[in-house]
Amino acid sequence: MKSAKPMSHDAYGNGLRLLSYVFAAKEYGSLRQAARELRVRESSVSRNVVKLEQLLQMQLFERDVRGVRLTEAGRAWIDVVRTHYEGLQEAFRDTARGNTDAKTLRIGLCAVAGGGFLKRLFDRFRKSCPDVSLAIEDIPREQCLTAVRRRRFDIVFAPGLGKVMSCRAEMFWQERVFVLVPASHPLAEKRIVTWADLAGMRLLVPVGTSGPLLDFSMLEGMVADGCRPTVKMCQAGQATVIFNVQLGQGVTLAGESFARTVAIDATAWKPLDGHNSLCSIKAFWLETNPKSAVLRLIGLARRMANTIPNPEQSQSARFR
Structure with a gap:
């Protein structure tokens, strides 16, 4: 048996485009309204709906002067396809968002001590990596690890969170x-x-x-x-x-x-x-995070930690 030829990237893109016309027509019940929403000509919507019907060898819509409505077969097909279509849309949006976000390092702060260390760290990072912007936000303690796992933040600085298995944890500074x-x-x-x-x-x-x-x-x-x-x-x-x-x-x-x-x-x-x-400053991040800026920030923090005196060693001289 001859194997099916894999679809090209263009074919995937065309398939999603055809589906967008069909879902718009279904949503508005009118090719004219669908065209207005998609910002194309009505003839373009009509042509692409027909193209998908020919591809499926199935009539999706009944047409009359009042507009369009799904056939029984079309309704059943739409119900099956909807979840996959919405999932693909979300995947494409996430990819586009990730590409746009590649030059932004998202940092979460959970009421950490050691603000002086972090300020020096972020200042040095900005100077060494001027092409990367830092987006710094507060985060509640109970959300820290989940936010890292779900990639809401690239790295979180927080007090000790107990035993951590789901991501990398490292202490950089004590004060x-x-x-x-x-x-x-x-x-x-x-x-x-x-x-x-x-x-x-x-x-x-x-x-x-x-x-x-x-x-x-x-x-x-x-x-x-x-x-x-x-x-x-x-x-x-x-x-x-x-x-x-x-x-x-x-x-x-x-x-x-x-x-x-x-x-x-x-x-x-x-x-x-x-x-x-x-008190200590710990960082939490995913080793699978694809952003090179994460490793650059971690490397810089390690170098700083190795060159700044430990406060435990100088406490007597400072306070007695």
């Missing part, structure tokens, strides 16, 4: 944790604080759209027994939590890069010292 305390609190007079100093205090953790500033899912393991604060999860963002600190309702935490650059009335930032006093 000191700072505590924000009310100016009237006794801890405001200390140069540094420890977890023991926070024992029994109310630690306010924002869990609004911006998510927690640090990886508080590990808090129980971070703080020694008998020296842990009382954790209060606040259904609010960072600004509201800071306002509550100003009112004397508790304390909160942030990374050093934020604490060093943001002064807040009626409060004081104090560096946290001792075991588990660092």
Whole structure:
């Protein structure tokens, strides 16, 4: 038996074009209306509908002075073809969107600490890759991995998300944790604080759209027994939590890069010292992502991480 000849790309394109005429005619019940929607001549719609009917050896439409309507056979055929047609349209749109998006690196930020490191990273990337634009957005913690898997983002920077199997994860940077305390609190007079100093205090953790500033899912393991604060999860963002600190309702935490650059009335930032006093920046991405810009950003982050001193090594000199 002679095998069927594979369809060319032009044939696929022509097939989709013929289907577009048929679906428009079915939608509007009029060749004239379909032509107006497709921005072609009515004769072009009529000719291409006939061409598909001849190809299928089936009459799809009944025609009269009022317009066109599907035959019984045409209706059954349309029902079968619709899903495939819509799927092909979506595939072509995704491909076109992907080609357009090739020069854009989509980055998600999930309330990460280490803003200073990320700013330097993005500045250096822009200088080394001026042809690639960065689209940076916030993303809720619970959506991070799904957004990477579904390629909504090319890379996400977030606190630790536990064990990750579905994508690549790598830690690039750590920085000191700072505590924000009310100016009237006794801890405001200390140069540094420890977890023991926070024992029994109310630690306010924002869990609004911006998510927690640090990886508080590990808090129980971070703080020694008998020296842990009382954790209060606040259904609010960072600004509201800071306002509550100003009112004397508790304390909160942030990374050093934020604490060093943001002064807040009626409060004081104090560096946290001792075991588990660092927060980390991790990146999550798919190794199958075809964009070379992803690997360029990761490579640059690795080089920066290797050339900047670890904050753990210099904590004594800086805070004592």
